[in-house]
Amino acid sequence: MASSMISLAFFVLLIVGSANAQLSTSFYSSSCPKLSSTVQSTVKSAIANEARIGASILRLFFHDCFVNGCDGSILLDDTSSFTGEKNANPNRNSARGFDVIDNIKTAVENVCPGVVSCADILAIAAADSVAILGGPTWNVKLGRRDAKTASQSAANTKIPAPTSDLSTLTSMFSAVGLSTKDLVALSGAHTIGQARCTTFRTRIYNETNIDTSFATTRQSNCPSTSGSGDSNLAPLDLQTPTSFDNNYFKNLVNKKGLLHSDQQLFNGGATDSTVSGYSTNPTSFSSDFAAAMIKMGDISPLTGSNGEIRKNCRATN
Numbered sequence: 001m002a003s004s005m006i007s008l009a010f011f012v013l014l015i016v017g018s019a020n021a022q023l024s025t026s027f028y029s030s031s032c033p034k035l036s037s038t039v040q041s042t043v044k045s046a047i048a049n050e051a052r053i054g055a056s057i058l059r060l061f062f063h064d065c066f067v068n069g070c071d072g073s074i075l076l077d078d079t080s081s082f083t084g085e086k087n088a089n090p091n092r093n094s095a096r097g098f099d100v101i102d103n104i105k106t107a108v109e110n111v112c113p114g115v116v117s118c119a120d121i122l123a124i125a126a127a128d129s130v131a132i133l134g135g136p137t138w139n140v141k142l143g144r145r146d147a148k149t150a151s152q153s154a155a156n157t158k159i160p161a162p163t164s165d166l167s168t169l170t171s172m173f174s175a176v177g178l179s180t181k182d183l184v185a186l187s188g189a190h191t192i193g194q195a196r197c198t199t200f201r202t203r204i205y206n207e208t209n210i211d212t213s214f215a216t217t218r219q220s221n222c223p224s225t226s227g228s229g230d231s232n233l234a235p236l237d238l239q240t241p242t243s244f245d246n247n248y249f250k251n252l253v254n255k256k257g258l259l260h261s262d263q264q265l266f267n268g269g270a271t272d273s274t275v276s277g278y279s280t281n282p283t284s285f286s287s288d289f290a291a292a293m294i295k296m297g298d299i300s301p302l303t304g305s306n307g308e309i310r311k312n313c314r315a316t317n
Contacts (some may be wrong), residue, residue: 023301024142027120032112039121042107043128046100051242054129055193056097061126062296063091064119066176067155069300071147072119074155075101075313081149088155093231094196098314101125105313116297118313119144123297130293133192135244135288138294145307148281162199162259166269169261176299178292185264185288186296189246190236195258197222198230206250209267213258214238232288235259246286249279 235241
């Protein structure tokens, strides 16, 4: 009797523990040993086809984690029961890379069906993108499960806008447990990728804390009139837009940040010293970026019996 009570208590402990399970870098080591190589080969071919897609995948992960945690909710299409996040203001006409995630999911399902979540696939793909483009590597913690719903309203309010001031950026990062140092390090993701004219038009025509020749250059492909050339692209890092390095921070020191939110990090405020440090010490940026990505990946994951393992990343089961 005593032994059955102990085993029952142990069973209850297992059930309770699984609901609050911690993420682990070895989560799929036995259930899907080929996961890492499968994801990496698909991401590599996608980036070989279009270097910009690496930045797009990294952005998807960021926009996923900031909205109710890293739960793959950004990947869900709208349904009759909920309006998803793809058409929220921060994502409409700009979030991209969904087809690459679909391709990875298909490849992963071929080697271990029904095992790996879309949330985890996105986390691995984001890390692979950074590494392939020359950035730091880190061991991705895994074990997230997929959300069964998504929230357009949360996406509209929880993802920092490119027009944000430093105080807004700081408080929005703090709301998800990320420090000011994390904010600066993660903003360094803008060493890769492109932005649409509509996101930086006001900065290049109206702001004064901007290098004049840089502003002129950007104005050549971004007309001042709203509605004209809104989707014209410019590199977030004018020096090496497809290499993950610390040039983003050098640009900020030289008043060549493309977005208002970028230049806010070096504008006489509390983050100036961190930006200066990263601009001269790429190793320090790389290690802080990797640490901040791991921390961001820990935001409110669904584990244990919460959520599900989606068969198709665009739809709930």
